Amino acid sequence: MIERHKQLLVPLPQGTVFKRLLTYAKPHWKWLIVAFLLLVGGAGAEILGPILIKIFIDDFLTPRTFDGQLLTLLGAGYLLLYISAAVMNYAQLLLFQKIALRIIQQLRIDVFARVERLGLSFFDQFPTGGLVSRITNDTEQVKELYVSVMAVFVQNIVFLIGVFVAMFFLNVQLALFCLVILPLILLIMQLYRHFSSKYYAEMSEKLSQLNARLNESIQGMAIVQIFRQERRMSREFQKTNQEHFNANFKSIKLDGLLLRPAVDFLAIVALMIVLSYFGITSFNSPVEIGVLYAFVSYLDRFFEPVNQMMQRLSIFQQAMVSAGRVFRLMDHDEIAPQKQGNSSPVIGNGExxxxxxxxxxxxxxxxxxxxxxxxxxxxxxxxxxxxxxxxxxxxxxxxxxxxxxxxxxxxxxxxxxxxxxxxxxxxxxxxxxxxxxxxxxxxxxxxxxxxxxxxxxxxxxxxxxxxxxxxxxxxxxxxxxxxxxxxxxxxxxxxxxxxxxxxxxxxxxxxxxxxxxxxxxxxxxxxxxxxxxxxxxxxxxxxxxxxxxxxxxxxxxxxxxxxxxxxxxxxxxxxxxxxxxxxxxxxxxxxxxxxxxxx
Incomplete structure (x- = not known):
């Protein structure tokens, strides 16, 4: 019996967890397609903006050719792109958020329905506070995965693909140089996921223990006060709270090392590559200022979504750990005794x-x-x-x-x-x-x-x-x-x-x-x-x-x-x-x- 409850503490593989989370999105596939098309449209409109500015610089500003009609069309096109991007991004964000809330609503219903089917032997062993933590805190973390992470990841990945397409359109050789950055970014992400999953699993478990302590103390407050156990309960609560703090602080140190500083360093390296390339090229041939502007702009726009994704990796890891704990609970097979056989007897006499x-x-x-x-x-x-x-x-x-x-x-x-x-x-x-x-x-x-x-x-x-x-x-x-x-x-x-x-x-x-x-x-x-x-x-x-x-x-x-x-x-x-x-x-x-x- 105890061994079966220990299984609830064993983390599920993140690949398995992610696949199960995606199954909750299947009933909403039509609206997801609409949201995705809006996302692609918004990303495309943002990516085309620097190309219009490049045309303005190289075809109008540098040769000092100012055709009023063409400039008006160019300005109107840029303004239209900006407005279209804003509208489509708002609409796709709204759709993704609504779908995310629907998904987490269903997940909470499923986990609560599963808990109601568990037998009393389960509740005899599993602390109430820890159970409440899984149904509330952990599902709230999963909600953040859908609301704050997945939509941002999909949007930024589409945007990054568009940025590289635009870079190859402008300069194939330089775009290939910039591709070297991608494996480094993926390496940083993998290192972060490897170490942070351990810390967040420990954080979630300590939070469950805190909830269990609180529930036990509040339910038995009369006994605590009668027997003057306030100091002991306080010491035990402080100990568990300190362990939760330690696990949290480890994750903060990891965030500080592998998130923004590492990505900022790569951004500086990428900028150095672009400027060095254009500087060396200028010795042999003229440099198009518009292309240089577009590349620098795209680099900036490239690392902005990368930073957004890296900053949300911590939320992603917490959500994956929490989802694993929720699914462990949903998979627990200690259900209440069920009817056996196909007959339908009725209690008549009550013997x-x-x-x-x-x-x-x-x-x-x-x-x-x-x-x-x-x-x-x-x-x-x-x-x-x-x-x-x-x-x-x-x-x-x-x-x-x-x-x-x-x-x-x-x-x-x-x-x-x-x-x-x-x-x-x-x-x-x-x-x-x-x-x-x-x-x-x-x-x-x-x-x-x-x-x-x-x-x-x-x-x-x-x-x-x-x-x-x-x-x-x-x-x-x-x-x-x-x-x-x-x-x-x-x-x-x-x-x-x-x-x-x-x-x-x-x-x-x-x-x-x-x-x-x-x-x-x-x-x-x-x-x-x-x-x-x-x-x-x-x-x-x-x-x-x-x-x-x-x-x-x-x-x-x-x-x-x-x-x-x-x-x-x-x-x-x-x-x-x-x-x-x-x-x-x-x-x-x-x-x-x-x-x-x-x-």
Whole structure:
């Protein structure tokens, strides 16, 4: 399991990454062709400008021949070229940017959809902050590749080709001399890509670790402050932040060495070649000033796009590294358990059976060993045991959050893996110990944006679990706003809302994971009343924290270290005077002590 997660840190080959990025451009090929034609037109208009000035210098200014009509046409042509270049460059830039934003929009949708399909075993191992960093920061870097890099690269490459065509038109021998510069530029680019890819991979990973640290600290801020861990957390954050700084600074030093200074040096060498050539040529034959101007102008225009591309190489490298991390996540095959077979069984009675189920999260240490039980339609099965005994693991397997390798889980006699996700999720209702509420309002938290659930059904579900009275007392009733994770409500109120959410789906099987563990005694009375109504006519599996709440269960399983050590009704287990009996006496004593202290 851990080895599979380490694969997410291994960088993908940049060639593979670039090809996959290009596949996202295929749906937009028509507009890309339009943008490319506009780009070629704009580059051509800019390249023709110096040639018109060369004609003016050599054919009009040097021989001092001034034909008003021809000069007017030449000036109008130059102005037309300038305006055309500006319009076409604006249009192609707008198109490229729009296509880029569409592409990155689709990429984000794809990566988020993939993450939603991953199994809980993935989320158990991968830090939340690092995951958020890949979906947000890394995709933002990929966006810069399309928006700031690819359009500029395509434009400048076309422009450079046009510059060399114009140079060969003016002077073939001198243009060949200037071609020597191209291999040197490509060498600098290759050196930069080789070293910078390592630095940017390290930067991205350290940024993920920073996000993970922040997420962990903010989520657990109460614990941090209670145990006075601020200094330790600050030191650890500073250490990771320093490592991110070091990686960033390495890339800055590389940028300072191989980007602008190296290219500027080549530009000076090229200018020296051109001036030396014209200087030597002038000893034997006259030099056309217009050609000299055009060459110097083209050299300047040649190195301007080269500098632009070199400066964007850093963005290119960051984007390629980030895209590789995103694709690694999208390729991860640890998906949630899927339906098997072609049949479409339906959950009717809600009868549940575990047959010799053995399960391990890491593939090595079993947390469940040969678990077998049978719950008939409408019965209530309670699971009790100390922390780590395997209670929640049974729930996770029944909800098909994890796959099993040994044993069978059956619902109405049909293997669990044969049910479609929609059927399974609609017929199984889960209430967790720590209910999760979303930002929005109460109504949407109960229906979870399911348009098939009407407003009256939402209210009926709330009334059914006794949540309606406190909701009605709120200023905006069912439209009252819910903050992040429902922090504006008490634990009992959040739990009642989660009950209402479950009952609005009208499940056939009810799964309760210590639903009353974190509420006060008064609220527990209300919740117990709601639970009693919820269990009627439904098969129920409940993890019990307080044994007094499961006295009326049809069957109680006592788990210890992943095994069922006792089973029976409440009275039968007390008569055995085993582990359940000891747990019950301990809780009774604790409750008696609480009452004495409160009195």
């Amino acid at each position: 549940i059976e575990f047959r010799d189920v053995t399960f391990s999260y890491d593939g090595k240490t079993p947390v469940l060993k040969n678990i077998s039980f049978h719950v008939r339609e409408g019965e209530t099965l309670a699971l009790v045991g100390h922390t780590g005994s395997g209670k929640s693991s049974i729930i996770n397997l029944l909800m098909r959050f994890y796959s099993i390798k040994q044993g069978k889980i059956l619902i109405d006699g049909t293997p669990l893996e044969e049910f479609a996700d929609r059927e399974l999720r609609s017929k199984l209702g889960l209430v967790l110990q720590d209910p999760f509420l979303y930002v929005g309002d109460i109504e949407h938290n109960i229906r979870l944006y399911d348009t098939s659930i009407m407003e009256e059904e939402v209210k009926e579900a709330a009334k059914f679990v006794h949540a309606h009275p406190f909701i009605e007392r709120l200023p905006d009733g069912y439209k009252s706003r819910v903050g992040e994770r429902g922090t504006t409500f008490s634990g009992g109120q959040r739990q009642l809302l989660s009950f209402a959410r479950t009952m609005a789906k009208k499940p056939k099987i009810l799964v309760l994971d210590e639903a009353t563990a974190s509420v006060d005694t008064e609220t527990e009375t209300v919740i117990q009343s709601a639970l009693e109504k919820m269990r009627r006519g439904r098969t129920t599996i409940a993890i019990a924290h307080r044994l007094s709440t499961i006295k009326d269960a049809d069957q109680i399983l006592v788990l210890h270290q992943g095994e069922i050590v006792e089973r029976g009704t409440h009275d039968e287990l007390l008569e055995k005077q085993g582990l359940y009996h000891k747990m019950y006496l301990l809780q009774q004593g604790a409750e008696w002590l609480e009452e004495m202290v409160s009195d």
